[in-house]
Amino acid sequence: MKTFDLNVDPVRMVNQELHDSPVGGFSINSPEGRHCIACGVDAEIDVTIDGHVGYYCAGMNKLASIQIAGNAGPGVAENMMSGSVRIKGNASQYAGASAHGGTLIIEGDASSRCGISMKGADIIVMGSVGHMSAFMAQSGRLVICGDAGDYLGDSIYEADIYILGETGELGVDCIEKKMTAEHRDSLSDLLIANKIDRSAKEFRRYGSARKLYNFNIDHADDY
Amino acid sequence: MTTDKKSLRPSATFPQDVLDEIHRAADQGIYEIRGFGAKRDLPTFDDLVLLGASMSRYPLEGYREKCGTDVILGNRFAKKPIELKIPITIAGMSFGALGANAKEAIGRAASELGTSTTTGDGGMTEEERQSSKTLVYQVLPSRYGLNPDDLRRADALEVVVGQGAKPGGGGMLLGHKITERVAAMRDLPQDIDQRSACRHPDWTGPDDLEIKIQELREITDWQIPIYVKVGATRVHYDVTLAVKSGADVVVVDGMQGGTAATQDVFIEHVGIPTLPAVRMAVEALQDLQMHRKVQLIVSGGIRSGADAAKALALGADAVSLGSAAMVALGCNRDVYREDYETLGTAPGYCHHCHTGRCPVGITTQDADLEKRLEPKQGARKLRNYLMTMVLEIQTLARACGKTHALNLEPEDLTALTVEAAAMAQVPLAGTSWIPGKNK
Numbered sequence A: 001m002k003t004f005d006l007n008v009d010p011v012r013m014v015n016q017e018l019h020d021s022p023v024g025g026f027s028i029n030s031p032e033g034r035h036c037i038a039c040g041v042d043a044e045i046d047v048t049i050d051g052h053v054g055y056y057c058a059g060m061n062k063l064a065s066i067q068i069a070g071n072a073g074p075g076v077a078e079n080m081m082s083g084s085v086r087i088k089g090n091a092s093q094y095a096g097a098s099a100h101g102g103t104l105i106i107e108g109d110a111s112s113r114c115g116i117s118m119k120g121a122d123i124i125v126m127g128s129v130g131h132m133s134a135f136m137a138q139s140g141r142l143v144i145c146g147d148a149g150d151y152l153g154d155s156i157y158e159a160d161i162y163i164l165g166e167t168g169e170l171g172v173d174c175i176e177k178k179m180t181a182e183h184r185d186s187l188s189d190l191l192i193a194n195k196i197d198r199s200a201k202e203f204r205r206y207g208s209a210r211k212l213y214n215f216n217i218d219h220a221d222d223y
Numbered sequence B: 001m002t003t004d005k006k007s008l009r010p011s012a013t014f015p016q017d018v019l020d021e022i023h024r025a026a027d028q029g030i031y032e033i034r035g036f037g038a039k040r041d042l043p044t045f046d047d048l049v050l051l052g053a054s055m056s057r058y059p060l061e062g063y064r065e066k067c068g069t070d071v072i073l074g075n076r077f078a079k080k081p082i083e084l085k086i087p088i089t090i091a092g093m094s095f096g097a098l099g100a101n102a103k104e105a106i107g108r109a110a111s112e113l114g115t116s117t118t119t120g121d122g123g124m125t126e127e128e129r130q131s132s133k134t135l136v137y138q139v140l141p142s143r144y145g146l147n148p149d150d151l152r153r154a155d156a157l158e159v160v161v162g163q164g165a166k167p168g169g170g171g172m173l174l175g176h177k178i179t180e181r182v183a184a185m186r187d188l189p190q191d192i193d194q195r196s197a198c199r200h201p202d203w204t205g206p207d208d209l210e211i212k213i214q215e216l217r218e219i220t221d222w223q224i225p226i227y228v229k230v231g232a233t234r235v236h237y238d239v240t241l242a243v244k245s246g247a248d249v250v251v252v253d254g255m256q257g258g259t260a261a262t263q264d265v266f267i268e269h270v271g272i273p274t275l276p277a278v279r280m281a282v283e284a285l286q287d288l289q290m291h292r293k294v295q296l297i298v299s300g301g302i303r304s305g306a307d308a309a310k311a312l313a314l315g316a317d318a319v320s321l322g323s324a325a326m327v328a329l330g331c332n333r334d335v336y337r338e339d340y341e342t343l344g345t346a347p348g349y350c351h352h353c354h355t356g357r358c359p360v361g362i363t364t365q366d367a368d369l370e371k372r373l374e375p376k377q378g379a380r381k382l383r384n385y386l387m388t389m390v391l392e393i394q395t396l397a398r399a400c401g402k403t404h405a406l407n408l409e410p411e412d413l414t415a416l417t418v419e420a421a422a423m424a425q426v427p428l429a430g431t432s433w434i435p436g437k438n439k
Ligand code: SF4
Pocket: B035, B036, B326, B330, B331, B332, B333, B350, B351, B352, B353, B354, B357, B358, B359, B360, B361, B362, B363
């Protein structure tokens, strides 16, 4: 395990080391809200960040397993491709924005636009999410164990949203959908794999009504 | 009964084309979506002329005395700036809007001449990476196909904030162009109308953008330059904020810039022409004392070496071509007339890129139509056209006594109209009058 202290080691140097390491474990201390920590990692390494991080922590992560023992600023794990990112605290706006793959777990709450434009990742929020979450979400799963703010799933494409708590006003073209056995099984697998102590049976599923897929003047009020 | 000629008086407020558009809107209940760029009459570089040397300045000998055209882009922060042999680049055009053959032809031609091409909404294709020696990878609001591997194999990144054809608008690709391959690259179902976002999903405003750029630099280990592209509107502010955000290169796209599919009302009524945009961008860079330190690429309706030379004289470091490059590949060429007619148009008038039925095989995903554009032949045509532009730039620069195209300066220009004099801030021909500046 190699340890860095961001009060001493610049973010640039630490990121370069993470980029140059094909294997290993790394501990990063004193993040103190710094931006872009551990972004662009492209190897099966383990990174633990002890404290709060600023913008774009673990951005575009590939393969790595990254733990944040604190809160995360905007855009955590944005455009993640694979691997996993786990946040012990809360996450700010745009968590997992446009993420293509991998798993993002937020143990606290996530702010607005969680999973915006997501493209295949799994995002699990153990608390609640803010407004406009899963906006234009294309594919993947957003699992919310708490409540969701207004406009959940606005203009959603083929992503699935699973939620335990309350939803506010749903976004345009987002509707509650049938929870089939297939959906329940796959959600159950996801929860078990990530050690989330919830039963898939309790969740409701939301997705696209597909009314906006091709322009129709009779749906113009929705645009 | 014969028609009284006086009763055939047309209305200036409702001429025939306006009547037709109202009828069309009443029938269809939706705005017109089309390709190409603004068709209305706008002030252009044609409204400026260059002042060749005579007694007060010496011209250079054509063909004998060297006139350089190379340009370096992005040497502010990047370890590997872009070195181009010519000050003309190819603008971002997506695979999806364009077919693979068109992208390959563009890549080949640009590489032969030592310049760059640019990806578009939808990500990077293997063909364009292979065929383009220098490839600029766009980071767009949609983030379709965006991934760190392609970021790292790009030669530069371009954060697209807006484009000249639709500043403030998102992308649009109609269902019939979303083939299996395009859908897979964008993680979308096939055949849907794809409406991409107009704002980036994970930043808003210049303070965020500064951190976003920092992230992109970290991911690419500070190796490659980062451009910021804006559609020309409030150019002075936008260029200032782009530089403040850390851009190595600013791309300003005037309202004549092309599009594959956008609302006609957007194309024709939003943004400002390229002519004033260049001058405003240069002034912003000069105010920051960053002119020539952060490079300026100008696009939107650049058609010839003359247009390029005038943009360079106003202070741009390079120009970028989109529509003109497609014309060189055969867009609107008078061939396959019947296919233009099927689209309800004719050679010379086509703006039907949005249909996916491009008669000359450029903006299509249809395998049969695509065969009409053989990549090597297309590359040859585009190369010839770019070479002609370069020779024209050199001819004009030499005539003004310049040993390098980038030595052209505003002093070498004069305007033919009051409007152009005001927009470009060069004197009206035959006077020393610059509107707004002196009497
Ligand atoms: S010829 Fe092809 S590229 Fe040109 S405007 Fe028509 S459809 Fe578009």
